[in-house]
Amino acid sequence: MIQKNQEYDVTIVDLTYEGMGVAKIDHYPLFIENTLPGEEVRIKVLKVGKKFGFGKVMEFYKTSPDRIPSEEKKWTQTGIAPLQHMRYEAQLAFKKRQVEECLHKMHCDEVQVHDTTPSPQQMHYRNKAQVPVRVVDGKMEVGFYRKNSHQFISIQNFGIQQEDIDDALQVIARILTEFGVSAYNEERHEGVLRHIIVRQGYYSKEMMVTLVTRKKKLFQGQQLAQRIIEEIPTVVSVMQNINDQKTNVIMGEKTICLAGKGRIEDEMLGHTFQISAPSFYQVNTPQAEAMYQKAIDLAHLSKDMIAIDAYCGIGTITLSVAPHVKEIYGVEVVAPAIDNAKENAKENEMTNVHFAVGKAEEVLPKWQEEGIQPDVVFVDPPRKGLARSFVETTIELAPEKIAYISCNPATFARDVALFKEAGYRLDEVYPYDMFPQTTHVECVGVLYKQN
Numbered sequence: 001m002i003q004k005n006q007e008y009d010v011t012i013v014d015l016t017y018e019g020m021g022v023a024k025i026d027h028y029p030l031f032i033e034n035t036l037p038g039e040e041v042r043i044k045v046l047k048v049g050k051k052f053g054f055g056k057v058m059e060f061y062k063t064s065p066d067r068i069p070s071e072e073k074k075w076t077q078t079g080i081a082p083l084q085h086m087r088y089e090a091q092l093a094f095k096k097r098q099v100e101e102c103l104h105k106m107h108c109d110e111v112q113v114h115d116t117t118p119s120p121q122q123m124h125y126r127n128k129a130q131v132p133v134r135v136v137d138g139k140m141e142v143g144f145y146r147k148n149s150h151q152f153i154s155i156q157n158f159g160i161q162q163e164d165i166d167d168a169l170q171v172i173a174r175i176l177t178e179f180g181v182s183a184y185n186e187e188r189h190e191g192v193l194r195h196i197i198v199r200q201g202y203y204s205k206e207m208m209v210t211l212v213t214r215k216k217k218l219f220q221g222q223q224l225a226q227r228i229i230e231e232i233p234t235v236v237s238v239m240q241n242i243n244d245q246k247t248n249v250i251m252g253e254k255t256i257c258l259a260g261k262g263r264i265e266d267e268m269l270g271h272t273f274q275i276s277a278p279s280f281y282q283v284n285t286p287q288a289e290a291m292y293q294k295a296i297d298l299a300h301l302s303k304d305m306i307a308i309d310a311y312c313g314i315g316t317i318t319l320s321v322a323p324h325v326k327e328i329y330g331v332e333v334v335a336p337a338i339d340n341a342k343e344n345a346k347e348n349e350m351t352n353v354h355f356a357v358g359k360a361e362e363v364l365p366k367w368q369e370e371g372i373q374p375d376v377v378f379v380d381p382p383r384k385g386l387a388r389s390f391v392e393t394t395i396e397l398a399p400e401k402i403a404y405i406s407c408n409p410a411t412f413a414r415d416v417a418l419f420k421e422a423g424y425r426l427d428e429v430y431p432y433d434m435f436p437q438t439t440h441v442e443c444v445g446v447l448y449k450q451n
């Protein structure tokens with residue numbers, strides 16, 4: 001029987017999708033942070049469950065050739081960069097394997113999985129940070145929680161965010177200290193500031209700061225916002241988002257502008273985009289551009305085609321596709337994102353784009369009733385993938401091509417299998433590393449209707 005606190009010598013035999021090494025003792029799996037396949041280690045058992053347990057490394061006897069020195073212990077403790085100890089080429093291979101295994105599980109072995117496209121930047125690539133705060137010795141500090149706990153760890157260098165964002169967070173924290181803003185306390189559901197969100201346009205460098213507060217009342221909110229704008233010249237908007245719920249969802253429903261223009265602008269594939277606080281925007285801009293371009297190339301678009309962009313956000317894919325097709329229809333559930341999308345279409349002088357607010361699975365049947373007959377459907381859903389009814393309506397609409405951009409290979413493979421059953425074919429898929437040093441992988445593939 002495996003006992004808690006007991007020590008064992010083990011060999012790591014696998015790596016989970018969460019980046020944990022796996023060792024087996026008498027067929028009982030133990031998950032161990034900061035280990036790689038092939039490594040021989042002494043571990044201490046931390047937790048014993050019915051089917052699996054967790055351990056931590058006490059000593060390395062043999063390390064993997066894929067191991068590199070970790071730069072910052074806090075990044076592993078908090079889960080900011082759980083693969084920082086793995087050579088970048090090995091990270092790319094691990095991500096390709098994830099996509100292959102997900103397709104294999106859904107009996108899609110005929111699909112060729114290409115090598116993962118590396119990110120142009122392996123560190124400091126994120127254009128957005130959302131961090132919790134604490135007051136430590138009278139000073140507001142930013143950081144992250146230790147994984148699976150509520151223990152706060154102060155961090156100055158987050159490693160994967162654009163460096164301007166790290167610098168801005170320190171200045172904002174200092175200003176908040178000067179204004180005497182209190183930090184939210186989860187357990188007691190009291191205090192003011194829950195999170196600071198900073199977003200910076202990759203090309204424009206324009207910055208938006210959003211202060212997420214428990215209540216609307218933020219003492220001297222406008223003066224505070226003005227100070228942030230004065231001290232950080234790239235900040236063009238300071239927003240307040242109110243989240244009064246006992247939840248770990250970061251943003252609440254209501255956002256107000258405290259100072260500045262209320263949005264930032266950025267560029268993707270040569271088009272300009274207005275982005276407001278509640279709107280989704282890809283965090284690794286140049287890599288997202290590469291991935292969109294791949295989807296466009298694989299879809300072989302032409303000027304007589306009708307296209308749909310489901311899950312369209314602020315219209316980044318819609319406007320990138322629009323010049324190549326006759327008409328394109330975008331749908332998105334977040335209303336402010338569609339406000340941005342409409343404005344973005346106008347600013348980029350596109351007249352063949354149409355947007356609707358709503359759930360893709362509800363709007364698609366309406367478009368079907370209106371007689372909109374797409375030749376190609378682009379989908380870029382959240383991690384849970386496509387709604388079953390969305391897949392069914394798409395199959396009824398029978399577009400020639402379905403261009404699928406995914407941030408979760410498991411739901412991607414599940415949805416591909418459904419389309420395959422209905423007579424679609426997927427020949428190849430391209431994984432993209434959008435989030436270096438983490439376990440996440442995005443991929444793109446275009447399904448073709450078989451005649």
Ligand SMILES: C[S@@+](CC[C@H](N)C(=O)[O-])C[C@H]1O[C@@H](n2cnc3c(N)ncnc32)[C@H](O)[C@@H]1O
Nearest residue numbers: 280311312313316332333334359360380381382
């Ligand atoms: C991965 S993002 C992609 C957005 C956009 N294509 C881009 O690349 O910027 C997914 C988007 O789907 C939206 N969304 C989530 N569920 C939805 C649904 N049921 N119907 C329509 N949009 C949805 C989210 O708000 C988010 O904007």
